[in-house]
Amino acid sequence: MSKEIKVAVIEDDENLRFLVVHRLKTEGYKVVEASDGEAAEELIMTEQPDIVLLDWMLPNKQGSEVCQNVRKLGFTNIIVMMTAKAQDVDKIDAYSFGVSDYVTKPFNMDVLVALIDNKVKFVINNEKSEVYRFGNMEHHPNTHSLMRDGKKIELTILENRILLYFLKNANTVINRDELMMVVWGYNSDVNTRTLDMHIVRLRKKIENNPDRPHFMQTVRGVGYKFVAE
Incomplete structure (x- = not known):
């Protein structure tokens, strides 16, 4: 089945580039590739791929710079950052590079393909308009934004993932391990303190009183529950 989805692999x-390109072609994707930052920008703007797999560390220009530059030039499609360290994810958050998502290396090819297949649903079904509403808020997961009374609140990649998982599993008790797996992936070395810290930040953005949360409730000894009403 030809998905006719074009993926740019910048690595x-x-x-590694050969392996990723080969596997994606096997899966029926159209693939273009580049090996450094400058060539990457040109390739992305010329080819307009649906999905870009962009390495964080590149010769000539860092992936973050490439991302910022193509966003400034008006590229709006999905950009997935490939990073060698889970710790870099917070650096990705720290600036608004316009990264859609990330995957940490070394990654399992099946995990990478699943991530891309998941993104393809947005491209094909044009689910860019996927919106979740709760209270006086609207969550737009694809643009990492939260509208609260018409004002835009920026979310980091991790906050976005956490909130999206909560909204998809509203009114269900979610244990911490499950949440950490979904948010950071199974090869990560994060601890529960890191998760709790992100929850605290997220509460500040969505709760009227973060100390007595209405939406993101703590379930003692287990994890959390998102009460969506």
């Missing part, structure tokens, strides 16, 4: 490690 300077030749072996």
